Amino acid sequence: MDQFWHYLARSSGIVATILLVAALLWGLLFSARATGNRRRPKWWLDLHNYLGGLAFFFSVLHVIAIFRDKLSGIGLVQIFIPMTASGWEWGITWGVIAMYVFAAVVFTSWPKRRLSRRNWLIVHLLSIPSTVMVAAHAWMVGSSRNGLWFQALLAILAGLAVYPAVLRLIGVLSRHARRRSDAKVASRSLAGVR
Amino acid sequence: MATMTTRTDLSASRPPSSSATVSDDERAARIARLQASRGASGSAPSPGTATPAAPARRQHPAKGARALALFASVAATGVIGTGLAFADHLDASQTVSTGSALGATTTAAATGTGSTGIAATVGSTTATTAVAATAPATATPVTATTAPATATTAARTATTAAATATTAAAANAKYADGTFPGAVVTNRWGNVQVKVTITGGSITAVRTVQLPTDNKSVAINNRATPTLEAEAIAVQGANIDIVSGATYTSRGYATSLQSALDAAAVAVSAKAAA
Numbered sequence A: 001m002d003q004f005w006h007y008l009a010r011s012s013g014i015v016a017t018i019l020l021v022a023a024l025l026w027g028l029l030f031s032a033r034a035t036g037n038r039r040r041p042k043w044w045l046d047l048h049n050y051l052g053g054l055a056f057f058f059s060v061l062h063v064i065a066i067f068r069d070k071l072s073g074i075g076l077v078q079i080f081i082p083m084t085a086s087g088w089e090w091g092i093t094w095g096v097i098a099m100y101v102f103a104a105v106v107f108t109s110w111p112k113r114r115l116s117r118r119n120w121l122i123v124h125l126l127s128i129p130s131t132v133m134v135a136a137h138a139w140m141v142g143s144s145r146n147g148l149w150f151q152a153l154l155a156i157l158a159g160l161a162v163y164p165a166v167l168r169l170i171g172v173l174s175r176h177a178r179r180r181s182d183a184k185v186a187s188r189s190l191a192g193v194r
Numbered sequence B: 001m002a003t004m005t006t007r008t009d010l011s012a013s014r015p016p017s018s019s020a021t022v023s024d025d026e027r028a029a030r031i032a033r034l035q036a037s038r039g040a041s042g043s044a045p046s047p048g049t050a051t052p053a054a055p056a057r058r059q060h061p062a063k064g065a066r067a068l069a070l071f072a073s074v075a076a077t078g079v080i081g082t083g084l085a086f087a088d089h090l091d092a093s094q095t096v097s098t099g100s101a102l103g104a105t106t107t108a109a110a111t112g113t114g115s116t117g118i119a120a121t122v123g124s125t126t127a128t129t130a131v132a133a134t135a136p137a138t139a140t141p142v143t144a145t146t147a148p149a150t151a152t153t154a155a156r157t158a159t160t161a162a163a164t165a166t167t168a169a170a171a172n173a174k175y176a177d178g179t180f181p182g183a184v185v186t187n188r189w190g191n192v193q194v195k196v197t198i199t200g201g202s203i204t205a206v207r208t209v210q211l212p213t214d215n216k217s218v219a220i221n222n223r224a225t226p227t228l229e230a231e232a233i234a235v236q237g238a239n240i241d242i243v244s245g246a247t248y249t250s251r252g253y254a255t256s257l258q259s260a261l262d263a264a265a266v267a268v269s270a271k272a273a274a
Helices: A002-031 A041-068 A076-080 A089-108 A117-125 A129-142 A148-193 B002-015 B024-036 B062-127 B140-146 B149-172 B215-233 B247-272
Strands: B179-180 B183-186 B192-199 B202-210
Touching: A002 A041, A002 A129, A002 A148, A002 B062, A041 A089, A041 B062, A076 A089, A076 A148, A076 B179, A089 A117, A089 A129, A117 A129, A129 A148, B002 B149, B062 B179, B062 B247, B202 B215, B202 B247, B215 B247
Parallel strands: none
Antiparallel strands: B179 B192, B183 B192, B192 B202
């Protein structure tokens, strides 16, 4: 039975990471004005919300399985308090902080927004550094971290997360630049009228 | 009153109808119908009007995709977990086979050269352990590929005799007193080597000589090795269970311990022959 928890922890961690990146990808594609594609926005948003919730569920399952695995060395203290896992402090710490941030992202968006739009957006965008922390956690303490397939999987997931984030950033910057130039044109035309 | 005045004024501004004024009864009925259609609480709908519709349920446009994602996640968890368990079992099996061959070789070296010889022989075989093909413990070709060139002939000859002695010794489980180091078993995390202390023909202590040194392995091994030692002393042999979460360490521990016990058994045979 102990082996069951050990392998459940490893597999649920991998699946949670994949779901997290998928939720991030869906959310960035949904809001990516730079790509200009907004096919069925309700479908995108609904699936994005569901993937985020599912990723959170599998993350919780991963933590529970780690806790139940008696030889993992992870107890309640190590789960909730960073820098308390002896032997791999930073590796586990990244996972703990990512878990807290992810929980904040999920519970400020579901079932309904409890913050103002601006504050909600700031919290929601913390999901991007949270994904980076998850990758660091997997890279440092993943049981399969020496396997080539695992490293390749992490590289692919990193690419899937970074690419739409960069596209989104470019879209935001170009929109700001457009607004500034429109404002300049408008002010010049007003000056000309006067 | 003001309301009634307003209503009267309004009705006066409208085109004349068949009845110039709206009676109180008609007004009351109209108000009741309006309230019923709006689903106001406490007011009974008048006959003939439709009951208010139930609040619309939340729609999920991506219902199919959600179900697919849930199914895929659960299935992936099961498949990945099973695959990891199978891969670990496969790796551990290969480690056991290779380690057993090492044990036979080490036993041969221990007969004539002592612990230094063991270290020298094992040090040269460690490099090839990872690529050595799985082979039976008594196979001479394994020795040919793993033993150093300078000791190949002697090791080849000694291995066959040592393999026979190993079998006999394992059956009788009699060990010479002393401390006997086991073979170095290499796994994906590093080297595992133990030494066994035998007093009065019984195993009294098993100490680790080498273990993987990365942080996570150290933490896992610190918890696993006391359990492994206790089991080895309890069963008085190397037939110990794998500690969950420390599969590689357990396998390497058992293999190295077995080779140490083989050396102890051979020492007994040598003394008896002498």
